[in-house]
Amino acid sequence: MDGDIRRAIEITPAATTRQRIIDITTTGRRTGLPRRIEIFFYRALGRTYLCSGTMPPPSWYVNLVANPEFTFHLKHGVRADLRAQARPVTDPAERLAVLTEIVADLNQPHNPGTLPQPVLVEDWLRSRLAEVTFLDRH
Secondary structure, X not given: OOHHHHHHHOOOOOOOOHHHEEEEEXXXXXXXXXXXXXXXXXXXXXXXXXXXXXXXXXXXXXXXXXXXXXXXXXXXXXXXXXXXXEXXXXXXXXXXXXXXXXXXXXXXXXXXXOOOOOOOHHHHOOOEEEEEEEOOOO
16 A cells, blocks of 8 residues: 555544545445445544444445445545455444544544534444455555
């Protein structure tokens, strides 16, 4: 993975809202057709995550549970289509650790999102959370 792509993925709390927005293309769990959506991604504990929605489960999440491989599309600044795999994060202790770091990032003074401040971890505990592993390491 080249340095520009790595820097675009390894965002810090100083990253802007725009730098956090990507598209993902999943495979529909029922149709088998590609589904592309816009979503925020997060960095926590040195890893990359997708997180959103509570009830009902968002389609991106149920698609990734059924078909974990997807495409992670960088589109602001650096443009790249990266093969990736998702792992739903379901262990309560792991979820709490990851979500605590995500919420701390969202509560930075520059408010890197569109959420009212302060963001509370309790409000995120029922969200859908998936860790992203990039499959191409060149």
